[in-house]
Amino acid sequence: MARGADGRGWFERLAPGLARRRAERDLEAALGEGVWRRAHDRVHRSVDRYHQVLDGVVADAAPGAAESVLPPLQRTAEELVRVLDDVRALCLRAQRAAPSAGLDVPRPPVSADLPDELHRRLSKVGTAVATAAEAATMARVSARAGQLEVGVERTAAAQRAAAAARRHLGWPPPG
Secondary structure (H helix, E strand, O other): OOEOOOOOEHHHHHOHHHHHHHHHHHHHHHHOOOHHHHHHHHHHHHHHHHHHHHHHHHHHOOOOHHHHOHHHHHHHHHHHHHHHHHHHHHHHHHHHHOOOOOOOOOOOOHHHOOOOOHHHHHHHHHHHHHHHHHHHHHHHHHHHOOOHHHHHHHHHHHHHHHHHHHHHHOOOOOO
């Protein structure tokens, strides 16, 4: 199959929404519609929001922001993508070990080798990633207002929130 300059095949270039819908169907088939899917989707939406804010920082082109605010926000974005990948892997494992189709949180068997209180941890991860997106928004607003010192402080808050997400995840296990 011939790939375009952007790396996508001919079908994806003609119908870009179809590839996204196909990926959503694949995820639904793997995660179902229960608590594991909801936990994954919450983190995914927060990471998407963070990237929207990051795109806005680039688009604003505020004086000095490219040197002081943008690099730490980009590093945090990369960390959040890694967190999302780990959340996806944990949710897939949890769905296989303890399937969920509703709002009740199933208890995975010990043999599944999943972190304790996984659903609670995933909820905390979602909150931490949303906090990172909020801090990034404040950094963007500060940079647009010409208050780069405040923007840099907010980027540090975003980095702390991403680190908290990683800690709450507790995965992969140390060692």
